[in-house]
Amino acid sequence: MNPSQESAPTNRLVAYLRRQSFLPTALGALVNPFFLIRRSLFEHFRDLAPRLRGRVLDFGCGQKPYRACFTHAEAYVGLDTRTGGHDHSRSAVDVFYDGARVPIGDETIDAIFCSEVLEHIFEPGHALSELHRVLRPGGSLLLSVPLCWNEHEAPFDYGRYTQFGIEHLLARNGFAIVERRKAGHFVPVVLQLCSLYVHETLGAVRPRALHWLLSLALASPFNLLGIVLGALLPRNHSLYFSNVILAEKVSPASGGSFTPAPRTRGAAGPGAMPPSSLTAPTRV
Numbered sequence: 695m696n697p698s699q700e701s702a703p704t705n706r707l708v709a710y711l712r713r714q715s716f717l718p719t720a721l722g723a724l725v726n727p728f729f730l731i732r733r734s735l736f737e738h739f740r741d742l743a744p745r746l747r748g749r750v751l752d753f754g755c756g757q758k759p760y761r762a763c764f765t766h767a768e769a770y771v772g773l774d775t776r777t778g779g780h781d782h783s784r785s786a787v788d789v790f791y792d793g794a795r796v797p798i799g800d801e802t803i804d805a806i807f808c809s810e811v812l813e814h815i816f817e818p819g820h821a822l823s824e825l826h827r828v829l830r831p832g833g834s835l836l837l838s839v840p841l842c843w844n845e846h847e848a849p850f851d852y853g854r855y856t857q858f859g860i861e862h863l864l865a866r867n868g869f870a871i872v873e874r875r876k877a878g879h880f881v882p883v884v885l886q887l888c889s890l891y892v893h894e895t896l897g898a899v900r901p902r903a904l905h906w907l908l909s910l911a912l913a914s915p916f917n918l919l920g921i922v923l924g925a926l927l928p929r930n931h932s933l934y935f936s937n938v939i940l941a942e943k944v945s946p947a948s949g950g951s952f953t954p955a956p957r958t959r960g961a962a963g964p965g966a967m968p969p970s971s972l973t974a975p976t977r978v
């Protein structure tokens with residue numbers, strides 16, 4: 695038996711576990727300690743990504759884990775920066791940049807995907823103005839930003855976003871919201887945090903394989919509980935994993951203004967807040 699034959703089953707297993715890591719099927723609940731958040735994000739991206747067509751830029755791409763969701767992309771370019779919280783040994787970056795000016799011409803990109811990146815940028819308004827510059831008029835931006843996750847990629851982790859914060863930021867930088875969603879809801883978030891707690895607490899266990907085995911054995915019950923209780927208990931959307939937003943480039947970049955919605959007396963709790971009022975800039 696030659697070495698490549700020997701390693702084939704191992705390679706298949708590694709490829710399977712990598713897929714389960716970001717694009718989990720139901721079985722992922724048993725092999726992925728981040729199952730509840732990743733499954734939830736994946737479902738939204740799988741649904742929205744086919745609406746992005748032509749030349750697609752994955753901004754802050756990392757491993758480009760959602761590439762397969764972009765079934766209508768003619769070209770798919772991954773951009774990232776070297777100065778981040780991880781070493782990029784498993785990343786799939788096509789273009790590295792300095793974190794200041796995106797090395798792409800004005801209005802040459804048809805659509806942009808940016809998942810879980812803005813929280814790592816100290817001046818997200820600057821990044822959005824760069825994305826606005828390279829995007830063609832009317833082009834789409836599919837964005838996700840976390841509301842609830844632990845500190846990660848330390849020390850390059852600067853913020854979390856409520857739906858109102860990210861709406862404000864997008865409007866200010868020349869994007870009109872086409873569709874807004876929340877990934878996850880209260881009960882799965884709580885169970886996912888328990889699973890994350892287990893995974894992090896066992897972080898020092900070595901060898902790494904033992905860490906993962908223990909972590910999975912102890913985390914998967916929380917995953918399963920999250921699935922079952924998340925379906926049975928009443929939904930509450932005041933706590934969720936991430937905002938997932940499909941937006942469109944409008945003009946000018948600095949023309950948006952934000953007026954917080956007035957709070958009516960006694961309006962409290964999920965669903966009681968009137969929708970925020972965004973004055974989007976003129977469409978191109």
Ligand SMILES: C[S@@+](CC[C@H](N)C(=O)[O-])C[C@H]1O[C@@H](n2cnc3c(N)ncnc32)[C@H](O)[C@@H]1O
Nearest residue numbers: 754755756759774775778793809810811814815
């Ligand atoms: C949490 S990871 C998300 C990676 C990928 N988008 C995903 O969904 O798996 C955050 C990514 O943002 C990248 N990043 C950090 N600062 C950045 C910047 N200024 N511009 C672009 N990407 C940045 C990191 O290198 C990292 O790949």
